[in-house]
Amino acid sequence: MRIARFSINNTPRYAFVQKDANDGKDYLIELDGYPLNGQQVQPTGQRYALDADGVRLLAPVIPSKIYGMAFNYRDHAPKTAQMGSSHMHVFLKPSTSVIGPDDPIICPSSSKEVEFEPELVVVMGRVAKNVSEADAMDYVLGFTCGNDLTLRDCQRDDLTWALAKGFDTSCPLGPWIETDFSYADARISCTRNGQELADAGGITADFIHSIPEQIAFISSFATLLPGDAIMTGAPHKSAQLHPFDEAVVHIEGIGDLRNILVSE
Structure with missing residues (x-):
């Protein structure tokens, strides 16, 4: 499983990255949270192409150290x-x-x-x-x-x-x-x-x-x-x-x- 942190129109979000079986491209499946420390997350129903307008990958995590x-x-x-x-x-x-x-x-x-x-x-x-x-x-x-x-x-x-x-x-x-x-x-x-x-x-x-x-x-x-x-x-x-x-x-x-x- 791939976990991404991204922004859409400058708003940070989290997502699973999944490959579409039809076009072979990777898509961001938006999540309602971030799966750290066992936190349960669910897809929001929103999906974005990696190259969509306004979408930008961020560092996947901001560590304390x-x-x-x-x-x-x-x-x-x-x-x-x-x-x-x-x-x-x-x-x-x-x-x-x-x-x-x-x-x-x-x-x-x-x-x-x-x-x-x-x-x-x-x-x-x-x-x-x-x-x-x-x-x-x-x-x-x-x-x-x-x-x-x-x-x-x-x-x-x-x-x-x-x-x-x-x-x-x-x-x-x-x-x-x-x-x-x-x-x-x-x-x-x-x-x-x-x-x-x-x-x-x-x-x-x-x-x-x-x-x-x-x-x-x-x-x-x-x-x-x-x-x-x-x-x-x-x-x-x-x-x-x-x-x-x-x-x-x-x-x-x-x-x-x-x-x-x-x-x-």
Whole structure:
């Protein structure tokens, strides 16, 4: 099941995304609420085409916080490999960093070196605190695509990565949440201006720390709320963006997340 957040004539709504058997197109089936924390929702009877006038996909969720996993793929983790696989690196992005599909990434004037990283993102569906690895997936609503934007030149002098990874628009999410998804071997790829970056993609089977491990670790020191997100790590080295470059994150089984970089 795909869950979307969208606006119609600038009014935010929620929907299931369903493919029409007749024309093969995806449609938004409007809901009367948002299915977080076990909330029961029902279709309102309204249906919208994704390309209908006034319809715009939004970030599928606005988390209270976003946790990111650094150095979580073997090809992207020389430091982790040296310290041992038990060491987990976690950073934070604020809710104000979140944008949706086709929203512009705005590069702050303080930076000249913006890089993007395609990532699988976990969206929590229930309150999680001190969750075990065995039970971790019971607290997950689903998965979406994410783009971890980093001001690489600022990061060199930013010990907490608060500026480098937490600036406004640094966390595109979308296009929707997929609840029925095989996360253990998901393939991730990305394009820049239509050209696939072969050395930036990967497969989640190469995780150093699995998704249940990530949830268990984070929930051991912080309460994860419904709608909170975990960016599970970038497969390989990141790619640089310049003004007006188009970045597209693709995850098989979920979809595409497109954004364009602009200068502040």
